[in-house]
Amino acid sequence: MKQNYFTFAQRLKYIIGDSSLLSFSKKCNLSESAIRKYIREESEPTLQNLLTMAKVGNVSVAWLATGHDPFVSNADLLPQDTKNIVVTVPEIEFNNILAFTNNTLTPLEKKSNIITEWVLSRDWLYRSGLINEDLAIVQVPYNNMANTIKCGDIAVISLAKGDLTHVLAGIYIILLNNKLLIKRIQYDPIEDGYHLINDNETFKNHLIKQNDVTPFHVLAKIDHILTNISY
Structure with a gap:
Protein backbone atom coordinates (compact mmCIF):
# COMPACT_ATOMS: atom_id res chain seq x y z
CA MET A 1 0.00 0.00 0.00
CA LYS A 2 1.28 3.50 -0.82
CA GLN A 3 2.74 5.62 1.95
CA ASN A 4 1.12 8.99 2.61
CA TYR A 5 4.20 11.09 1.74
CA PHE A 6 4.22 14.37 3.57
CA THR A 7 4.07 16.92 0.75
CA PHE A 8 2.47 17.12 -2.67
CA ALA A 9 5.94 17.48 -4.21
CA GLN A 10 7.03 14.19 -2.63
CA ARG A 11 3.92 12.43 -3.89
CA LEU A 12 4.51 13.83 -7.36
CA LYS A 13 8.10 12.55 -7.29
CA TYR A 14 6.73 9.16 -6.24
CA ILE A 15 4.44 8.82 -9.28
CA ILE A 16 7.13 10.12 -11.65
CA GLY A 17 9.39 7.37 -10.36
CA ASP A 18 12.30 6.50 -12.65
CA SER A 19 10.85 8.42 -15.59
CA SER A 20 12.44 11.68 -16.63
CA LEU A 21 10.55 14.92 -16.05
CA LEU A 22 10.39 15.38 -19.81
CA SER A 23 8.87 11.94 -20.37
CA PHE A 24 6.31 12.38 -17.58
CA SER A 25 5.37 15.90 -18.70
CA LYS A 26 4.77 14.68 -22.27
CA LYS A 27 2.46 11.93 -21.02
CA CYS A 28 0.53 14.59 -19.09
CA ASN A 29 0.57 17.02 -22.03
CA LEU A 30 2.18 19.56 -19.70
CA SER A 31 5.40 21.51 -19.96
CA GLU A 32 8.49 20.20 -18.21
CA SER A 33 8.87 23.57 -16.50
CA ALA A 34 5.37 23.27 -15.00
CA ILE A 35 6.20 19.87 -13.49
CA ARG A 36 9.49 21.25 -12.20
CA LYS A 37 7.68 24.16 -10.51
CA TYR A 38 5.30 21.72 -8.80
CA ILE A 39 8.25 19.74 -7.46
CA ARG A 40 10.00 22.90 -6.28
CA GLU A 41 6.70 24.03 -4.70
CA GLU A 42 6.83 27.24 -6.71
CA SER A 43 3.27 26.77 -8.00
CA GLU A 44 0.24 24.57 -7.48
CA PRO A 45 -1.52 22.54 -10.18
CA THR A 46 -4.98 23.34 -11.45
CA LEU A 47 -7.68 20.75 -10.83
CA GLN A 48 -7.46 19.60 -14.45
CA ASN A 49 -3.68 19.17 -14.24
CA LEU A 50 -4.07 17.31 -10.95
CA LEU A 51 -6.58 14.93 -12.56
CA THR A 52 -4.25 14.37 -15.52
CA MET A 53 -1.17 13.67 -13.39
CA ALA A 54 -3.11 11.27 -11.17
CA LYS A 55 -4.32 9.39 -14.24
CA VAL A 56 -0.84 9.15 -15.75
CA GLY A 57 0.63 8.16 -12.38
CA ASN A 58 -2.07 5.52 -11.84
CA VAL A 59 -3.06 6.85 -8.41
CA SER A 60 -6.27 8.37 -7.08
CA VAL A 61 -6.73 12.12 -7.20
CA ALA A 62 -7.43 12.09 -3.46
CA TRP A 63 -4.07 10.52 -2.65
CA LEU A 64 -2.09 12.78 -4.99
CA ALA A 65 -3.79 15.92 -3.65
CA THR A 66 -3.86 15.10 0.07
CA GLY A 67 -1.80 12.00 0.79
CA HIS A 68 -4.91 10.24 2.06
CA ASP A 69 -6.80 7.78 -0.10
CA PRO A 70 -10.40 7.25 1.05
CA PHE A 71 -10.57 3.90 -0.67
CA VAL A 72 -9.04 0.86 0.98
CA SER A 73 -6.89 -0.66 -1.73
CA ASN A 74 -7.30 -4.31 -0.77
CA ALA A 75 -10.20 -5.35 1.43
CA ASP A 76 -8.73 -8.86 1.77
CA LEU A 77 -5.85 -7.43 3.80
CA LEU A 78 -8.14 -5.86 6.39
CA PRO A 79 -8.50 -7.36 9.88
CA GLN A 80 -11.49 -9.60 10.49
CA ASP A 81 -13.18 -6.98 12.66
CA THR A 82 -13.45 -3.97 10.35
CA LYS A 83 -16.49 -2.38 12.00
CA ASN A 84 -14.54 0.62 13.30
CA ILE A 85 -12.22 0.87 10.31
Missing part, protein backbone atom coordinates in the same frame (compact mmCIF):
# COMPACT_ATOMS: atom_id res chain seq x y z
CA VAL A 86 -14.29 0.94 7.13
CA VAL A 87 -17.77 1.68 5.82
CA THR A 88 -19.32 0.01 2.79
CA VAL A 89 -21.05 2.39 0.37
CA PRO A 90 -23.27 1.14 -2.47
CA GLU A 91 -22.66 2.09 -6.08
CA ILE A 92 -25.95 2.70 -7.88
CA GLU A 93 -27.01 3.66 -11.38
CA PHE A 94 -27.30 7.41 -11.84
CA ASN A 95 -30.88 7.04 -13.09
CA ASN A 96 -31.84 5.20 -9.88
CA ILE A 97 -30.98 8.11 -7.57
CA LEU A 98 -34.59 9.32 -7.44
CA ALA A 99 -35.87 5.92 -6.34
CA PHE A 100 -33.23 5.69 -3.61
CA THR A 101 -33.94 9.19 -2.27
CA ASN A 102 -37.72 8.71 -2.32
CA ASN A 103 -37.44 5.42 -0.45
CA THR A 104 -39.79 3.82 -2.97
CA LEU A 105 -37.73 0.63 -3.14
CA THR A 106 -38.11 -2.32 -0.83
CA PRO A 107 -34.92 -3.58 0.86
CA LEU A 108 -34.81 -6.43 -1.66
CA GLU A 109 -35.24 -4.03 -4.59
CA LYS A 110 -32.52 -1.77 -3.20
CA LYS A 111 -30.16 -4.71 -2.92
CA SER A 112 -30.87 -5.83 -6.48
CA ASN A 113 -30.19 -2.29 -7.76
CA ILE A 114 -26.75 -2.04 -6.15
CA ILE A 115 -24.01 -2.48 -8.75
CA THR A 116 -21.29 -3.14 -6.19
CA GLU A 117 -20.16 -1.96 -2.77
CA TRP A 118 -17.14 0.25 -2.20
CA VAL A 119 -15.06 0.10 0.97
CA LEU A 120 -14.29 3.56 2.37
CA SER A 121 -12.15 4.51 5.32
CA ARG A 122 -14.26 5.50 8.34
CA ASP A 123 -11.51 7.92 9.37
CA TRP A 124 -11.62 9.63 5.97
CA LEU A 125 -15.40 9.93 6.14
CA TYR A 126 -15.14 11.44 9.61
CA ARG A 127 -12.52 13.98 8.53
CA SER A 128 -14.62 14.85 5.47
CA GLY A 129 -17.74 15.44 7.57
CA LEU A 130 -19.58 12.57 5.88
CA ILE A 131 -19.66 9.95 8.62
CA ASN A 132 -23.36 10.45 9.39
CA GLU A 133 -24.50 11.01 5.81
CA ASP A 134 -26.56 8.64 3.65
CA LEU A 135 -23.91 7.98 1.01
CA ALA A 136 -23.86 6.38 -2.41
CA ILE A 137 -21.48 6.25 -5.36
CA VAL A 138 -22.45 6.97 -8.96
CA GLN A 139 -20.75 7.40 -12.31
CA VAL A 140 -21.26 10.86 -13.81
CA PRO A 141 -23.08 10.62 -17.18
CA TYR A 142 -22.89 14.28 -18.31
CA ASN A 143 -20.30 16.80 -19.47
CA ASN A 144 -22.11 20.03 -18.49
CA MET A 145 -19.68 20.44 -15.57
CA ALA A 146 -16.70 19.50 -17.73
CA ASN A 147 -14.28 22.05 -16.26
CA THR A 148 -14.81 20.46 -12.84
CA ILE A 149 -16.40 17.06 -13.41
CA LYS A 150 -16.32 15.06 -16.60
CA CYS A 151 -18.41 12.24 -17.99
CA GLY A 152 -17.30 8.93 -16.51
CA ASP A 153 -15.97 10.34 -13.23
CA ILE A 154 -16.78 8.48 -10.03
CA ALA A 155 -18.76 10.62 -7.57
CA VAL A 156 -19.23 10.11 -3.84
CA ILE A 157 -22.65 11.62 -3.09
CA SER A 158 -24.74 12.25 0.00
CA LEU A 159 -28.44 11.72 -0.59
CA ALA A 160 -30.60 14.78 0.10
CA LYS A 161 -32.50 15.59 3.27
CA GLY A 162 -35.61 16.44 1.28
CA ASP A 163 -35.66 20.25 1.29
CA LEU A 164 -33.61 23.28 0.24
CA THR A 165 -32.93 24.74 3.69
CA HIS A 166 -29.43 23.22 3.76
CA VAL A 167 -28.57 24.22 0.18
CA LEU A 168 -26.46 27.37 -0.02
CA ALA A 169 -23.67 26.44 -2.41
CA GLY A 170 -22.17 23.32 -3.93
CA ILE A 171 -22.63 20.84 -6.77
CA TYR A 172 -25.86 18.88 -6.64
CA ILE A 173 -27.87 16.29 -8.52
CA ILE A 174 -31.33 17.73 -9.03
CA LEU A 175 -34.66 16.87 -10.61
CA LEU A 176 -35.94 19.62 -12.92
CA ASN A 177 -38.74 19.14 -15.44
CA ASN A 178 -38.56 15.39 -14.79
CA LYS A 179 -34.88 15.31 -15.77
CA LEU A 180 -31.91 14.37 -13.60
CA LEU A 181 -29.29 17.10 -13.89
CA ILE A 182 -25.98 18.03 -12.29
CA LYS A 183 -25.71 21.71 -11.40
CA ARG A 184 -23.64 24.01 -9.25
CA ILE A 185 -26.17 25.74 -6.99
CA GLN A 186 -25.70 29.14 -5.37
CA TYR A 187 -28.38 30.72 -3.22
CA ASP A 188 -29.02 34.41 -3.98
CA PRO A 189 -30.64 36.20 -1.01
CA ILE A 190 -31.27 39.35 -3.06
CA GLU A 191 -33.18 37.49 -5.76
CA ASP A 192 -34.54 35.02 -3.19
CA GLY A 193 -33.69 32.23 -5.56
CA TYR A 194 -31.09 29.75 -6.70
CA HIS A 195 -28.60 30.08 -9.54
CA LEU A 196 -28.23 26.78 -11.40
CA ILE A 197 -24.76 26.97 -12.92
CA ASN A 198 -22.93 24.83 -15.46
CA ASP A 199 -19.13 24.91 -15.20
CA ASN A 200 -19.06 24.14 -18.92
CA GLU A 201 -19.70 27.53 -20.56
CA THR A 202 -21.41 25.98 -23.58
CA PHE A 203 -24.42 25.24 -21.35
CA LYS A 204 -26.90 27.90 -20.25
CA ASN A 205 -27.27 28.90 -16.59
CA HIS A 206 -30.62 29.54 -14.89
CA LEU A 207 -32.07 31.45 -11.95
CA ILE A 208 -35.04 29.82 -10.24
CA LYS A 209 -36.80 31.88 -7.58
CA GLN A 210 -38.45 30.45 -4.49
CA ASN A 211 -41.95 31.09 -5.86
CA ASP A 212 -41.15 29.86 -9.37
CA VAL A 213 -43.82 27.69 -10.99
CA THR A 214 -41.07 25.33 -12.14
CA PRO A 215 -39.40 24.24 -8.91
CA PHE A 216 -36.48 21.87 -8.76
CA HIS A 217 -35.80 19.14 -6.24
CA VAL A 218 -32.39 18.40 -4.76
CA LEU A 219 -31.69 14.67 -4.72
CA ALA A 220 -28.03 14.51 -3.71
CA LYS A 221 -24.91 16.55 -3.13
CA ILE A 222 -21.69 15.63 -4.91
CA ASP A 223 -19.12 15.53 -2.13
CA HIS A 224 -16.03 14.15 -3.84
CA ILE A 225 -14.91 13.22 -7.33
CA LEU A 226 -12.31 10.51 -7.79
CA THR A 227 -11.05 9.35 -11.17
CA ASN A 228 -8.86 6.44 -12.15
CA ILE A 229 -9.18 4.69 -8.79
CA SER A 230 -6.18 2.44 -8.23
CA TYR A 231 -6.60 -0.79 -6.28
Whole structure:
Protein backbone atom coordinates (compact mmCIF):
# COMPACT_ATOMS: atom_id res chain seq x y z
CA MET A 1 0.00 0.00 0.00
CA LYS A 2 1.28 3.50 -0.82
CA GLN A 3 2.74 5.62 1.95
CA ASN A 4 1.12 8.99 2.61
CA TYR A 5 4.20 11.09 1.74
CA PHE A 6 4.22 14.37 3.57
CA THR A 7 4.07 16.92 0.75
CA PHE A 8 2.47 17.12 -2.67
CA ALA A 9 5.94 17.48 -4.21
CA GLN A 10 7.03 14.19 -2.63
CA ARG A 11 3.92 12.43 -3.89
CA LEU A 12 4.51 13.83 -7.36
CA LYS A 13 8.10 12.55 -7.29
CA TYR A 14 6.73 9.16 -6.24
CA ILE A 15 4.44 8.82 -9.28
CA ILE A 16 7.13 10.12 -11.65
CA GLY A 17 9.39 7.37 -10.36
CA ASP A 18 12.30 6.50 -12.65
CA SER A 19 10.85 8.42 -15.59
CA SER A 20 12.44 11.68 -16.63
CA LEU A 21 10.55 14.92 -16.05
CA LEU A 22 10.39 15.38 -19.81
CA SER A 23 8.87 11.94 -20.37
CA PHE A 24 6.31 12.38 -17.58
CA SER A 25 5.37 15.90 -18.70
CA LYS A 26 4.77 14.68 -22.27
CA LYS A 27 2.46 11.93 -21.02
CA CYS A 28 0.53 14.59 -19.09
CA ASN A 29 0.57 17.02 -22.03
CA LEU A 30 2.18 19.56 -19.70
CA SER A 31 5.40 21.51 -19.96
CA GLU A 32 8.49 20.20 -18.21
CA SER A 33 8.87 23.57 -16.50
CA ALA A 34 5.37 23.27 -15.00
CA ILE A 35 6.20 19.87 -13.49
CA ARG A 36 9.49 21.25 -12.20
CA LYS A 37 7.68 24.16 -10.51
CA TYR A 38 5.30 21.72 -8.80
CA ILE A 39 8.25 19.74 -7.46
CA ARG A 40 10.00 22.90 -6.28
CA GLU A 41 6.70 24.03 -4.70
CA GLU A 42 6.83 27.24 -6.71
CA SER A 43 3.27 26.77 -8.00
CA GLU A 44 0.24 24.57 -7.48
CA PRO A 45 -1.52 22.54 -10.18
CA THR A 46 -4.98 23.34 -11.45
CA LEU A 47 -7.68 20.75 -10.83
CA GLN A 48 -7.46 19.60 -14.45
CA ASN A 49 -3.68 19.17 -14.24
CA LEU A 50 -4.07 17.31 -10.95
CA LEU A 51 -6.58 14.93 -12.56
CA THR A 52 -4.25 14.37 -15.52
CA MET A 53 -1.17 13.67 -13.39
CA ALA A 54 -3.11 11.27 -11.17
CA LYS A 55 -4.32 9.39 -14.24
CA VAL A 56 -0.84 9.15 -15.75
CA GLY A 57 0.63 8.16 -12.38
CA ASN A 58 -2.07 5.52 -11.84
CA VAL A 59 -3.06 6.85 -8.41
CA SER A 60 -6.27 8.37 -7.08
CA VAL A 61 -6.73 12.12 -7.20
CA ALA A 62 -7.43 12.09 -3.46
CA TRP A 63 -4.07 10.52 -2.65
CA LEU A 64 -2.09 12.78 -4.99
CA ALA A 65 -3.79 15.92 -3.65
CA THR A 66 -3.86 15.10 0.07
CA GLY A 67 -1.80 12.00 0.79
CA HIS A 68 -4.91 10.24 2.06
CA ASP A 69 -6.80 7.78 -0.10
CA PRO A 70 -10.40 7.25 1.05
CA PHE A 71 -10.57 3.90 -0.67
CA VAL A 72 -9.04 0.86 0.98
CA SER A 73 -6.89 -0.66 -1.73
CA ASN A 74 -7.30 -4.31 -0.77
CA ALA A 75 -10.20 -5.35 1.43
CA ASP A 76 -8.73 -8.86 1.77
CA LEU A 77 -5.85 -7.43 3.80
CA LEU A 78 -8.14 -5.86 6.39
CA PRO A 79 -8.50 -7.36 9.88
CA GLN A 80 -11.49 -9.60 10.49
CA ASP A 81 -13.18 -6.98 12.66
CA THR A 82 -13.45 -3.97 10.35
CA LYS A 83 -16.49 -2.38 12.00
CA ASN A 84 -14.54 0.62 13.30
CA ILE A 85 -12.22 0.87 10.31
CA VAL A 86 -14.29 0.94 7.13
CA VAL A 87 -17.77 1.68 5.82
CA THR A 88 -19.32 0.01 2.79
CA VAL A 89 -21.05 2.39 0.37
CA PRO A 90 -23.27 1.14 -2.47
CA GLU A 91 -22.66 2.09 -6.08
CA ILE A 92 -25.95 2.70 -7.88
CA GLU A 93 -27.01 3.66 -11.38
CA PHE A 94 -27.30 7.41 -11.84
CA ASN A 95 -30.88 7.04 -13.09
CA ASN A 96 -31.84 5.20 -9.88
CA ILE A 97 -30.98 8.11 -7.57
CA LEU A 98 -34.59 9.32 -7.44
CA ALA A 99 -35.87 5.92 -6.34
CA PHE A 100 -33.23 5.69 -3.61
CA THR A 101 -33.94 9.19 -2.27
CA ASN A 102 -37.72 8.71 -2.32
CA ASN A 103 -37.44 5.42 -0.45
CA THR A 104 -39.79 3.82 -2.97
CA LEU A 105 -37.73 0.63 -3.14
CA THR A 106 -38.11 -2.32 -0.83
CA PRO A 107 -34.92 -3.58 0.86
CA LEU A 108 -34.81 -6.43 -1.66
CA GLU A 109 -35.24 -4.03 -4.59
CA LYS A 110 -32.52 -1.77 -3.20
CA LYS A 111 -30.16 -4.71 -2.92
CA SER A 112 -30.87 -5.83 -6.48
CA ASN A 113 -30.19 -2.29 -7.76
CA ILE A 114 -26.75 -2.04 -6.15
CA ILE A 115 -24.01 -2.48 -8.75
CA THR A 116 -21.29 -3.14 -6.19
CA GLU A 117 -20.16 -1.96 -2.77
CA TRP A 118 -17.14 0.25 -2.20
CA VAL A 119 -15.06 0.10 0.97
CA LEU A 120 -14.29 3.56 2.37
CA SER A 121 -12.15 4.51 5.32
CA ARG A 122 -14.26 5.50 8.34
CA ASP A 123 -11.51 7.92 9.37
CA TRP A 124 -11.62 9.63 5.97
CA LEU A 125 -15.40 9.93 6.14
CA TYR A 126 -15.14 11.44 9.61
CA ARG A 127 -12.52 13.98 8.53
CA SER A 128 -14.62 14.85 5.47
CA GLY A 129 -17.74 15.44 7.57
CA LEU A 130 -19.58 12.57 5.88
CA ILE A 131 -19.66 9.95 8.62
CA ASN A 132 -23.36 10.45 9.39
CA GLU A 133 -24.50 11.01 5.81
CA ASP A 134 -26.56 8.64 3.65
CA LEU A 135 -23.91 7.98 1.01
CA ALA A 136 -23.86 6.38 -2.41
CA ILE A 137 -21.48 6.25 -5.36
CA VAL A 138 -22.45 6.97 -8.96
CA GLN A 139 -20.75 7.40 -12.31
CA VAL A 140 -21.26 10.86 -13.81
CA PRO A 141 -23.08 10.62 -17.18
CA TYR A 142 -22.89 14.28 -18.31
CA ASN A 143 -20.30 16.80 -19.47
CA ASN A 144 -22.11 20.03 -18.49
CA MET A 145 -19.68 20.44 -15.57
CA ALA A 146 -16.70 19.50 -17.73
CA ASN A 147 -14.28 22.05 -16.26
CA THR A 148 -14.81 20.46 -12.84
CA ILE A 149 -16.40 17.06 -13.41
CA LYS A 150 -16.32 15.06 -16.60
CA CYS A 151 -18.41 12.24 -17.99
CA GLY A 152 -17.30 8.93 -16.51
CA ASP A 153 -15.97 10.34 -13.23
CA ILE A 154 -16.78 8.48 -10.03
CA ALA A 155 -18.76 10.62 -7.57
CA VAL A 156 -19.23 10.11 -3.84
CA ILE A 157 -22.65 11.62 -3.09
CA SER A 158 -24.74 12.25 0.00
CA LEU A 159 -28.44 11.72 -0.59
CA ALA A 160 -30.60 14.78 0.10
CA LYS A 161 -32.50 15.59 3.27
CA GLY A 162 -35.61 16.44 1.28
CA ASP A 163 -35.66 20.25 1.29
CA LEU A 164 -33.61 23.28 0.24
CA THR A 165 -32.93 24.74 3.69
CA HIS A 166 -29.43 23.22 3.76
CA VAL A 167 -28.57 24.22 0.18
CA LEU A 168 -26.46 27.37 -0.02
CA ALA A 169 -23.67 26.44 -2.41
CA GLY A 170 -22.17 23.32 -3.93
CA ILE A 171 -22.63 20.84 -6.77
CA TYR A 172 -25.86 18.88 -6.64
CA ILE A 173 -27.87 16.29 -8.52
CA ILE A 174 -31.33 17.73 -9.03
CA LEU A 175 -34.66 16.87 -10.61
CA LEU A 176 -35.94 19.62 -12.92
CA ASN A 177 -38.74 19.14 -15.44
CA ASN A 178 -38.56 15.39 -14.79
CA LYS A 179 -34.88 15.31 -15.77
CA LEU A 180 -31.91 14.37 -13.60
CA LEU A 181 -29.29 17.10 -13.89
CA ILE A 182 -25.98 18.03 -12.29
CA LYS A 183 -25.71 21.71 -11.40
CA ARG A 184 -23.64 24.01 -9.25
CA ILE A 185 -26.17 25.74 -6.99
CA GLN A 186 -25.70 29.14 -5.37
CA TYR A 187 -28.38 30.72 -3.22
CA ASP A 188 -29.02 34.41 -3.98
CA PRO A 189 -30.64 36.20 -1.01
CA ILE A 190 -31.27 39.35 -3.06
CA GLU A 191 -33.18 37.49 -5.76
CA ASP A 192 -34.54 35.02 -3.19
CA GLY A 193 -33.69 32.23 -5.56
CA TYR A 194 -31.09 29.75 -6.70
CA HIS A 195 -28.60 30.08 -9.54
CA LEU A 196 -28.23 26.78 -11.40
CA ILE A 197 -24.76 26.97 -12.92
CA ASN A 198 -22.93 24.83 -15.46
CA ASP A 199 -19.13 24.91 -15.20
CA ASN A 200 -19.06 24.14 -18.92
CA GLU A 201 -19.70 27.53 -20.56
CA THR A 202 -21.41 25.98 -23.58
CA PHE A 203 -24.42 25.24 -21.35
CA LYS A 204 -26.90 27.90 -20.25
CA ASN A 205 -27.27 28.90 -16.59
CA HIS A 206 -30.62 29.54 -14.89
CA LEU A 207 -32.07 31.45 -11.95
CA ILE A 208 -35.04 29.82 -10.24
CA LYS A 209 -36.80 31.88 -7.58
CA GLN A 210 -38.45 30.45 -4.49
CA ASN A 211 -41.95 31.09 -5.86
CA ASP A 212 -41.15 29.86 -9.37
CA VAL A 213 -43.82 27.69 -10.99
CA THR A 214 -41.07 25.33 -12.14
CA PRO A 215 -39.40 24.24 -8.91
CA PHE A 216 -36.48 21.87 -8.76
CA HIS A 217 -35.80 19.14 -6.24
CA VAL A 218 -32.39 18.40 -4.76
CA LEU A 219 -31.69 14.67 -4.72
CA ALA A 220 -28.03 14.51 -3.71
CA LYS A 221 -24.91 16.55 -3.13
CA ILE A 222 -21.69 15.63 -4.91
CA ASP A 223 -19.12 15.53 -2.13
CA HIS A 224 -16.03 14.15 -3.84
CA ILE A 225 -14.91 13.22 -7.33
CA LEU A 226 -12.31 10.51 -7.79
CA THR A 227 -11.05 9.35 -11.17
CA ASN A 228 -8.86 6.44 -12.15
CA ILE A 229 -9.18 4.69 -8.79
CA SER A 230 -6.18 2.44 -8.23
CA TYR A 231 -6.60 -0.79 -6.28
